[in-house]
Amino acid sequence: MAEKKRAVFRVKGVVFDTYGTLAYFHNFSKHSRFFKKIEKTFGIKPKKPAVHLIRYEFYKREQNHAHFLKFYLQFNNCKVDKKTFSSLLKKFEKCSGRTVAYSDVIPTLKILRKKGIKLALNSNINTAHVNEIKSMPFFRFFDAAAFSCEESAVKPEKRIYEITARKLGLKPSEILWVGDQLEVDYLRPIQLGFNAILINRKHKPFSKRVHQIKTLKQLTKQGIELTDQNYVGTIIEESLENKRVLSEVKILSTRIERVTKKHKTPWLKQWTLHKVEVSCKSAESIARKISKAIDSKHANSWYVDFKNDKTHYIIFRNKIFRAQANKKASLEPATQYGIKLGIPAYQLDFEVTN
Template identity: 30%
Template sequence: MGGRIAGVVFDLFGTLVPRYPIDRHRKVLAEIAALLGVDPVRFTEVWISRLERRITGFCRDAEECILDTLEAMGASADREALARAAAIRYEFMRSCVVPYPEVEEGIRALKGMGYKLGLISNSSPEVPELWRSLSLSRYFDVATFSCEVRTRKPHREIYLMTCSALGLSPELCLYVGDGSENELEGAREVGMFPVMIVRDGPLRDWDGPVVRDVMGVVELLKSMSDC
């Protein structure tokens, strides 16, 4: 194994699966608003403003997330409309949680090299079920979702609880993410070894290691083993 590293913890969106397609997300929100009979621009604004509540466990499912937004608008909807709206939201999220092509090969390689594997995701309540439905999830020893543990990156607790569940100290864990929401800085602050993944476009301002995909993580750890 690479140096003293014994575990690798991954971010989800932008790392193992693509980030949300913003334009399509807004179209989905407009479709939901039309179904519920509310102004789509206002619904989208309020939905975006309620992100923190969705990813820290204030809503148990897509239907509750939509109802939370409606209540903040002073609006309401019948149960049938809410259920249909939640189904649209769930299908959108399902289409987002699709791993990049090389991910499973890279994850299998890391597992074969003896690393413990973890996941930390700032996510809304649909994501844990969708993650667990993926064949990829079986390779992971721990998956920590902000909506389930009610704290999120870059707060130190979510990193520490994941390392603890892996049975490893933070100093023995690599953290791999695209750098959103200061996740790499948060990982570094608790003692993990942060690595930025940049899948497309120019390299960003980051003073640590950078890889282009999960196979790049495999190669990085091999090079660390050779040192």
């Protein structure tokens, strides 16, 4: 039998659903028993669509357990006095379940962060559960979060997906959506242009056409790779002996800076600073061309640099450094080399990418 081909998602971000994907409710069965007991006691005949409606309306607002229970009773035309309501609320809060993270969550998030992948949380949950999630150890790994009760929108509404993508600063095509609900975490994201994969921890019988995993450990084995990012940096036109290389990069903006003693280039009256974008595919060849094009008469005064989230190119005359953009120690050799040439230290204070 031929081996199943490994899927590779080339994305810049991953969005995770919360419950059923990253965490679960411990002793959640008590929650179900509580409502069955209410239904029996007060003669409520539950209708699935009605229950879903209650939950969706509840998840859209910043409300607590008391609001939900009150809304539930009113929706079912069930009147109780204050004492009975207080008693029911205490039981409801006790049986709601404690949030527990799955054991594969933090190891997976660490791997994705190392790859430079942006991470976001998205969930249809109420205020009480949002507070629980924000106190969980895995929450610190996320760049953004879009919770229904804070955004006044729920999955599968289009707006909650758009809000999540906007918070990550990415297009849907640059994001992988991961969740456990077929309709809202898989089919709807795909419909809106996201990549998606379903996590099926409970081994439900989904169609083989549904791209699914059983654990988050399998997610990293699927092959999530950071989409190649272009580089952005600055080229001072006066630093180039051969300016033809400027035609091979995209100039995003230009500004003129008057030269002072601080610049340490007394033979010049001004610097023409071009903010440029360098294609990820041509970064290496452009770096070599710039290295050769730097003014040979004043080679000890100049360098050019450009970077993305992973790599920082620092280019001197006939010398190129390729540093890890998120590690200060990796940038240090280039800094020391520039100082030895006589370049002012303040010009070599490279910013580390977060």
